[in-house]
Amino acid sequence: MPQGGQNRNVGDQKSEKKLYYHGLVEQKKLNVSKLKLLSVVISVLGVALMLIAAQGAQAPLAKIGDVYGNYMMNYAVVRVEGNVTGVPYVFDSGGKLSITFTVDDGSGAIDVRVYSPQAEDMVKGGRIPMPGDRVEVEVQLRVRETYTYGILQYLDGLKFVSKLYSSNPTPVTALSPDMAYKYVRVSGVVTSSREVSSGVLFDLDTGGGKITVLIPKVLYALWSAPNVAVGDRVTVSGIVYLYRGDSPEIVVRDLSDLEVSSPEQLGPIPLNEVSGHVGEMVLVEGTLETIAYNSASREYLVTLSGDGTTLTAISSRGVLYTIDPLSVGSGSTVRALGMVTADGTLKVSKFEVVRANTPGVRKISSIGKADVGRIVVIEGNIVDVAQVGSNLKLTVDDGTGRIVVFIPSSAVLELDNTTRDSLKKGLGVRIGGYVEEYQGTLEVVPYTGKAILAYGEPLPIQTTTATTTTSTPSSKTTTTMTTTTTTTTTTTTVRRVTLADLASASGNVMLEVTWVKLYYVNYTYVMLVKDSSGEANLTVSNKIIPNPFEAGTGSLLRITYDATSKRIVSISVVNPVPARKVSTGGVTLDMKGVTVIVEGTVVDVYTGSTYVKLTVDDGSGKLVVFIPKSVAGDMTFQKGQTVRVGGYVDEYKGTIEVIPYTRNAIEVR
Numbered sequence: 001m002p003q004g005g006q007n008r009n010v011g012d013q014k015s016e017k018k019l020y021y022h023g024l025v026e027q028k029k030l031n032v033s034k035l036k037l038l039s040v041v042i043s044v045l046g047v048a049l050m051l052i053a054a055q056g057a058q059a060p061l062a063k064i065g066d067v068y069g070n071y072m073m074n075y076a077v078v079r080v081e082g083n084v085t086g087v088p089y090v091f092d093s094g095g096k097l098s099i100t101f102t103v104d105d106g107s108g109a110i111d112v113r114v115y116s117p118q119a120e121d122m123v124k125g126g127r128i129p130m131p132g133d134r135v136e137v138e139v140q141l142r143v144r145e146t147y148t149y150g151i152l153q154y155l156d157g158l159k160f161v162s163k164l165y166s167s168n169p170t171p172v173t174a175l176s177p178d179m180a181y182k183y184v185r186v187s188g189v190v191t192s193s194r195e196v197s198s199g200v201l202f203d204l205d206t207g208g209g210k211i212t213v214l215i216p217k218v219l220y221a222l223w224s225a226p227n228v229a230v231g232d233r234v235t236v237s238g239i240v241y242l243y244r245g246d247s248p249e250i251v252v253r254d255l256s257d258l259e260v261s262s263p264e265q266l267g268p269i270p271l272n273e274v275s276g277h278v279g280e281m282v283l284v285e286g287t288l289e290t291i292a293y294n295s296a297s298r299e300y301l302v303t304l305s306g307d308g309t310t311l312t313a314i315s316s317r318g319v320l321y322t323i324d325p326l327s328v329g330s331g332s333t334v335r336a337l338g339m340v341t342a343d344g345t346l347k348v349s350k351f352e353v354v355r356a357n358t359p360g361v362r363k364i365s366s367i368g369k370a371d372v373g374r375i376v377v378i379e380g381n382i383v384d385v386a387q388v389g390s391n392l393k394l395t396v397d398d399g400t401g402r403i404v405v406f407i408p409s410s411a412v413l414e415l416d417n418t419t420r421d422s423l424k425k426g427l428g429v430r431i432g433g434y435v436e437e438y439q440g441t442l443e444v445v446p447y448t449g450k451a452i453l454a455y456g457e458p459l460p461i462q463t464t465t466a467t468t469t470t471s472t473p474s475s476k477t478t479t480t481m482t483t484t485t486t487t488t489t490t491t492t493t494v495r496r497v498t499l500a501d502l503a504s505a506s507g508n509v510m511l512e513v514t515w516v517k518l519y520y521v522n523y524t525y526v527m528l529v530k531d532s533s534g535e536a537n538l539t540v541s542n543k544i545i546p547n548p549f550e551a552g553t554g555s556l557l558r559i560t561y562d563a564t565s566k567r568i569v570s571i572s573v574v575n576p577v578p579a580r581k582v583s584t585g586g587v588t589l590d591m592k593g594v595t596v597i598v599e600g601t602v603v604d605v606y607t608g609s610t611y612v613k614l615t616v617d618d619g620s621g622k623l624v625v626f627i628p629k630s631v632a633g634d635m636t637f638q639k640g641q642t643v644r645v646g647g648y649v650d651e652y653k654g655t656i657e658v659i660p661y662t663r664n665a666i667e668v669r
Helices: 002-020 033-054 118-124 271-274 497-505
Strands: 077-084 089-093 094-105 109-115 134-144 150-151 158-162 183-196 199-205 209-215 233-243 247-251 258-261 281-294 299-306 308-317 333-340 346-355 375-388 389-396 402-407 429-439 441-445 452-454 461-471 479-488 508-521 525-532 534-540 556-561 567-575 595-607 611-617 621-627 642-653 655-659 667-669
Touching: 002 118, 089 595, 094 118, 109 118, 109 134, 134 299, 183 209, 183 346, 209 233, 209 402, 271 281, 271 308, 281 308, 281 346, 281 429, 299 333, 308 333, 375 402, 389 429, 402 429, 497 508, 497 525, 497 534, 508 642, 595 621, 611 642, 621 642
Parallel strands: 109 150, 209 247, 308 346, 402 441, 534 567, 621 655
Antiparallel strands: 077 094, 077 134, 089 094, 094 109, 134 150, 134 158, 183 199, 183 233, 199 209, 233 247, 233 258, 281 299, 281 333, 299 308, 333 346, 375 389, 375 429, 389 402, 429 441, 429 452, 461 479, 508 525, 508 556, 525 534, 556 567, 595 611, 595 642, 611 621, 642 655, 642 667
């Protein structure tokens, strides 16, 4: 039975095959694992072909106005084409560069950021977009609430449609706004040179005017800054760029277009031969006699003597700055390098002190009309302070007499907060300047802020009193007069104490402390300071707090403190520690009260009734910079500007802020 049953089953299966596969020949079974492998190979090849095709395809060309602020475009890759509108800004963070430049296509403008290592390759390869260039750039968009920017992810994504350059630049001696975006060449003598956040900025005297030249920092970001010194002869080519929209200056495009030569050492010519060298650079040597100011031309007239004659040369205040009246007085031997103008006048580009005749402190009573124009140094206590427009007028008493000190606005601007707020009644000063007669009154005029030394405390002074006694003899024919001179020394001392002594102190006392933190509490500034005896919070005016660019928290300070009114009177810096530079994304809450310096691009501006709030980003993250209107004054800000700000760290409703307390710690470029 079992066998018969099995045979019947086999027969049935054969019958089924014939039923379902009638006319077909039975095939071998397929290998499924091989099919799987084949499908994987085909898929990989397909993806590879798609990637190759994608790399060859261009990102879509977009209008900036269509993508700016469009959240749907966040992280999208697009191409934009437009004109470069400003000088590229470079930021160095821990040895890694980032470069930002702005492109405008007529529908809007967008910042393009280039990060390391592409930024370094851009500098090394000289592929830096400059004002007036037309570029096509492929970027990945970042769309934020109030700011949109693009990131250049590979250097070949930047293409120059056209470059503003000429192998035969137009020679000029002066600039005007209608020359914007022209390529020019200029030669002249450097009259001032300084390094700013955007590069090396210097002024050239061309003989036909003054031209400002900027060597962008991005050109030398990987190397040292070019050395351009006052008195150097410079020939340079570059782009005429309107700084802040209306001030023409030359922006150097390539360092090979900059030629710098030091003054030729041919030796000085006699003073009486200067007029015979019209249009030439000459060097003269003579004795410094007098200084005067020509208000019509706003230039200084400097009289030199020698070779049996005198020469009156013309100088700007920036050039005269070399002669510090506290250490270089009338009678000093100086050299003057300059160009002889068409009328035979020497226009000085550089002074050099050969032998200094250091002036001693003069008694005020000894200064008379014969001293007009000559440099003098006085020392005494301030008895009156008056603001005359933007100028400052002091009356100083040394016990022998009083004299007016007129400080021009240009010198006032050079004073740091400590000096400026130590110019108060009752406090001592030493001041150097030239003597001038104004409306019959003699004045001392310091033409530079460095000639003003404020002691921050009263000086002991001597007062001389003459007493005349008259006696009449009995004969009534002779009168005898006896004069008795009495000298009285009046000394005002400021006692030095520690912080622990303040509770029992009164009047003005002196402290030497380390600055720890700064706060703003109940509408006033409070400095946390410490010494060996402990810590204390001292009330202070922001006008006398040191500029954090020069001295921040951690600095050693000498403070005059009014223990009666419980307020700091003056501050002098003993050992300065500049505030630390921090990236915008690196400012944290544990820095609260500490001074820092931040630098970056303004991505948002909000103006309140009593403050201006900037959002600044250097590529590491956004940071709020809160500027009180009392600090900002008439300063204006706009998106896209580069700012450098020093201030203290604070927090408001969970948001970290940097708050500048002095306008001198806000730079906009």
